[in-house]
Amino acid sequence: MKDWWRWCRKYGIFLIVLLVMDVFTGGFLWLMDARSFGVLFLLFLGVSILLFVVGVGLHIRKERRQQQQLQKTFLDISDNRELTPEETERWKQMPSDKRAVYEFAYDRIRELEQREQQLMQEKKEYEDYIEAWAHEIKIPLSLVTLILENRKEDMSASVYKKMDYSNRKMQEYVTQILYYARLKAVHKDYVLNEICLQTVCEEVLEEYTAYEDGKAIEWRNRVGSEVVLTDCKGLYFILEQILNNACKYIDPKKEHSYIEMTSYQEGDMIWLQISDNGLGAEEGELPFLFDKGFTGKTVIGQAKATGMGLYLVGEMAKDLSLQLDVESKVGEGFQIRMGFPVIYR
Structure with a gap:
């Protein structure tokens, strides 16, 4: 219907000319006192409208065929294959003015595809x-x-x-x-096993016994013996990145700093929670914490942050189908939770 309306507006002048000619013809018939004036006038009027409608319909049909041919040709180009003899013949039958435009588009697409492959x-x-x-x-x-x-x-x-x-x-x-590199690979070698959260957390915490500038941190390991199904190396890497991020954003103005790890079951999910009393993050920054390169507005943290740690955490969590939940307030600390589905035997 949109095509009809567009073509009627484009060639409406021809319909007006036909109608004006019908009016003049009707006037001559009336002056000649033709007996069948009414019938002839309506016949001329109907034929004029019919010719206009048929002409518009043929134009629309031709345009749609050309569009389909163009779409098919571009699809063939995107498939990176040569045109068949039949397709080449249809291409040659296309009007020269439009074929020039299509050939330009064809060459441009080929060029872009080659550049993309390079x-x-x-x-x-x-x-x-x-x-x-x-x-x-x-x-x-x-x-x-x-x-x-x-x-x-x-x-x-x-x-x-x-x-x-x-x-x-x-x-x-x-x-x-x-x-x-592992996250970007097509085939990934994740091995899902039943893992005790307490054991993994104890191993990770052995790597973080003191803060980088010598300031002591209280490490609170309150993780229970919950068992989850996941990739051990992937989970170990996630915990390392989260703890590393927590160390970067420790508040130097506070006399006592801590990083706490806890676990609990809530419904059909087992949650591993890591929280601290560090610098924290603004509420408006929370949706962007897992974006690549995002470091936030905290001046102290920015000096040491690269914006890759939590990004890798988010990507690895997606691969392992882990739920992530973040809460934070500036000056009060940061909390991140990982959710694992409960294993039913």
């Missing part, structure tokens, strides 16, 4: 290089770890602590790169 190839090569580098760099880092363990007595306590912290941070960044 960019995808360059991106893949870059990601492969970064992933290979991350694997290779683990060898010298392991050597540094071995030296620190064997030469601990030869260093002062402060030097050893700084070296150990720097080594641990480098390993964390390498782990982030590897997990980022």
